[in-house]
Amino acid sequence: MSLKLYGYWRSSASYRVRIALNLKGLEYEYIAIDLKKDGGQQHSAQYDAVNPAHLVPTFVDDDEDIILNQSLSIIEYLDERYREPYPLLPAHSVEKARIRALAQDIACDIQPLANLRVLTALQQQYELSAEHSNQWASHWITKGLSGIERRLQTQAGRYCFGFDVTLADVCLVPQVYAAKRFNVDMTPFPLISRIYHQCQTLQAFQKAQPEEQADCP
Amino acid sequence: MSLKLYGYWRSSASYRVRIALNLKGLEYEYIAIDLKKDGGQQHSAQYDAVNPAHLVPTFVDDDEDIILNQSLSIIEYLDERYREPYPLLPAHSVEKARIRALAQDIACDIQPLANLRVLTALQQQYELSAEHSNQWASHWITKGLSGIERRLQTQAGRYCFGFDVTLADVCLVPQVYAAKRFNVDMTPFPLISRIYHQCQTLQAFQKAQPEEQADCP
Numbered sequence: 350m351s352l353k354l355y356g357y358w359r360s361s362a363s364y365r366v367r368i369a370l371n372l373k374g375l376e377y378e379y380i381a382i383d384l385k386k387d388g389g390q391q392h393s394a395q396y397d398a399v400n401p402a403h404l405v406p407t408f409v410d411d412d413e414d415i416i417l418n419q420s421l422s423i424i425e426y427l428d429e430r431y432r433e434p435y436p437l438l439p440a441h442s443v444e445k446a447r448i449r450a451l452a453q454d455i456a457c458d459i460q461p462l463a464n465l466r467v468l469t470a471l472q473q474q475y476e477l478s479a480e481h482s483n484q485w486a487s488h489w490i491t492k493g494l495s496g497i498e499r500r501l502q503t504q505a506g507r508y509c510f511g512f513d514v515t516l517a518d519v520c521l522v523p524q525v526y527a528a529k530r531f532n533v534d535m536t537p538f539p540l541i542s543r544i545y546h547q548c549q550t551l552q553a554f555q556k557a558q559p560e561e562q563a564d565c566p
Numbered sequence: 567m568s569l570k571l572y573g574y575w576r577s578s579a580s581y582r583v584r585i586a587l588n589l590k591g592l593e594y595e596y597i598a599i600d601l602k603k604d605g606g607q608q609h610s611a612q613y614d615a616v617n618p619a620h621l622v623p624t625f626v627d628d629d630e631d632i633i634l635n636q637s638l639s640i641i642e643y644l645d646e647r648y649r650e651p652y653p654l655l656p657a658h659s660v661e662k663a664r665i666r667a668l669a670q671d672i673a674c675d676i677q678p679l680a681n682l683r684v685l686t687a688l689q690q691q692y693e694l695s696a697e698h699s700n701q702w703a704s705h706w707i708t709k710g711l712s713g714i715e716r717r718l719q720t721q722a723g724r725y726c727f728g729f730d731v732t733l734a735d736v737c738l739v740p741q742v743y744a745a746k747r748f749n750v751d752m753t754p755f756p757l758i759s760r761i762y763h764q765c766q767t768l769q770a771f772q773k774a775q776p777e778e779q780a781d782c783p
Contacts, residue, residue, distance in 0.1 A: 402671060402713030415660055419667035419674065426663035443632055446643035450636035454619060456670070457636065461678040474702070475692055485691070496619030 351412040352377035355396070356405050357384045358562035361460050362420035363406040364523035367562075369424040371553035372514065373431045381564035384465055404466075421449075421456055424516060437516045448510055451500060451517040455524045459493035462486070463527060487531040494528065494538050497521075501540040507547055514548070522548050526559065568629040569594035572613070573622050574601045575779035576747075578677050579637035580623040581740035584779075586641040588770035589731065590648045598781030601682055621683075638666075638673055641733060654733045665727050668717060668734040672741045676710035679703070680744060704748040711745065711755050714738075718757040724764055731765070739765045743776065 354370065354377050356363030370377050382405050383390045390396060391403040400407040400418050408423040409416050417423050428437045438445050461467070463486035471482045504510055509517035525545040528535065535542050548554045559565055571587065571594050573580030587594050599622050600607045607613060608620040617624040617635050625640040626633050634640050645654045655662050678684070680703035688699045721727055726734035742762040745752065752759050765771045776782055 400713075401716035402675065402710070404675065404713075413660070417660075417663050417667060419670040421674075422663045422666040422670055425666065426659055429659040429662075442643055442646040443630070443634075445646075446634050446639045449642065450634060450639040453636040453639055453673070457638075457674050457678055458619065458621065461674055462684065467679065470705075475694065475698075477692065481692075488687075493619070496617075496621075499618035 350376060350378045351410055353380055353409040353411070354378070355380045355382050355399060355407040355409070356562075357382055358559045358565040359465075360384070360405050361464070361523040361527055362404075362456070364526065364557055364559060365420045365519050366406050366408060366423050367557035368519045368522065368554055369427050369437065371556050372435060372437065372519070373427055375427070375431065379563065381562070383564065421452060421516070421520075424519060428516070435514065437514070437519060439515075444510070447504065448515045448517045451497065451509060452520040454493060454497055454500075455520040459490055459524060460527070462489040463531065483531055486527075487533050490524070490528045490531060490533050494524070494533070494541055498538045498541055501544070505540050505544060508544055514551070518544065518548050521545065522554055567593060567595045568627055570597055570626040570628070571595070572597045572599050572616060572624040572626070573779075574599055575776045575782040576682075577601070577622050578681070578740040578744055579621075579673070581743065581774055581776060582637045582736050583623050583625060583640050584774035585736045585739065585771055586644050586654065588773050589652060589654070589736070590644055592644070592648065596780065598779070600781065638669060638733070638737075641736060645733070652731065654731070654736065656732075661727070664721065665732045665734045668714065668726060669737040671710060671714055671717075672737040676707055676741060677744070679706040680748065700748055703744075704750050707741070707745045707748060707750050711741075711750070711758055715755045715758055718761070722757050722761060725761055731768070735761065735765050738762065739771055 352375055354366055356379060382396055391405060397403065399416060402418065406420055407416060407418050417426060424437065438448055468482040468486060471477045471485060472479065501509060506512045508514050509521060521541065522545055525541060569592055571583055573596060599613060608622060614620065616633060619635065623637055624633060624635050634643060641654065655665055685699040685703060688694045688702060689696065718726060723729045725731050726738060738758065739762055742758060
């Protein structure tokens with residue numbers, strides 16, 4: 350198979366790319382990189398050659414000799430290349446910018462503060478308990494979702510932006526999954542919760558769930 | 567003036583948008599949001615109406631009734647709308663994806679871990695000294711720049727990607743500025759350093775420097 354995704358079952362960013370690949374109807378080989386085993390397989394010499402930042406995901410298209418990192422960049426690439434029948438970004442610049450901004454509200458302002466490497470560093474460098482580092486995650490997720498709930502009030506339809514799935518939904522679902530994991534109280538976020546459940550009715554989102562991946566213990 | 571930028575002199579994300587506006591030759595009104603004064607002016611009722619996430623920057627085009635957040639989204643919007651004569655992203659999907667990925671290496675994996683709100687939270691919630699929180703910043707910046715230096719070895723020309731300024735350079739320069747502020751040792755990053763100095767010879771980058779802004783104390 351020419352398309353490959355290096356990922357980790359519980360990584361939000363890997364989860365986003367899995368959703369996008371499924372929405373585009375693309376078959377791909379999933380190569381699990383265990384972020385916890387052997388001190389983190391992302392640091393292996395083999396993976397270093399694929400991604401010198403030692404982060405997941407990495408997307409590979411062997412036929413085209415393409416290796417790409419960064420989930421949002423991979424998804425936009427897929428969307429440009431396999432645009433029809435369901436584009437994840439509209440053609441109009443302003444709409445597109447709003448959708449990208451919501452995706453970045455998640456990918457730049459929430460997820461980076463609550464991922465495994467950061468929580469591990471907090472525990473190791475500052476001797477914080479797992480409980481404390483989980484509170485740290487939950488604090489930033491709650492803060493970020495509050496802003497997003499407000500934005501959605503003016504633009505949500507069935508999904509984040511109107512009645513078609515966009516890049517924003519592809520990012521929102523893994524973030525809500527992480528929120529639940531860190532016991533974030535979702536009652537202040539009715540719109541986000543409704544959109545999350547709406548997305549979960551779609552097969553592309555179901556198949557991408559962490560618990561559906563081969564590397565889920 | 568119809569274009570407005572709400573920003574803060576030392577915010578990396580604001581700095582990125584200033585560079586892009588200058589490269590596009592656009593005049594704009596700069597509205598300073600002091601992240602330190604009055605417990606953070608980004609939390610004021612007035613700014614809340616502009617950006618419910620209480621973060622900078624926010625870009626406004628009054629003529630078009632557009633309010634946008636997230637620096638990368640704003641810059642791509644500007645690039646789509648004012649494409650010529652110097653596009654910040656090329657037309658080809660693969661090249662575009664690589665440039666976006668490098669921008670996101672900075673905007674998703676480095677800057678969010680080393681900005682004012684995170685360092686303040688570390689100090690307040692865990693009673694870390696300023697010295698410790700600065701080490702936290704310097705740790706993540708060093709880690710992130712190491713991956714970027716490696717990537718640049720295969721693609722850099724005068725700038726990050728060949729011989730034209732792209733979105734990647736627009737993000738790299740503010741990140742290097744922050745690295746210097748946190749006393750990151752730049753000797754392992756000769757390519758990054760060279761590109762940084764090359765960019766600083768351009769007026770668009772010079773005018774965008776934090777110390778050139780009206781709100782720099």
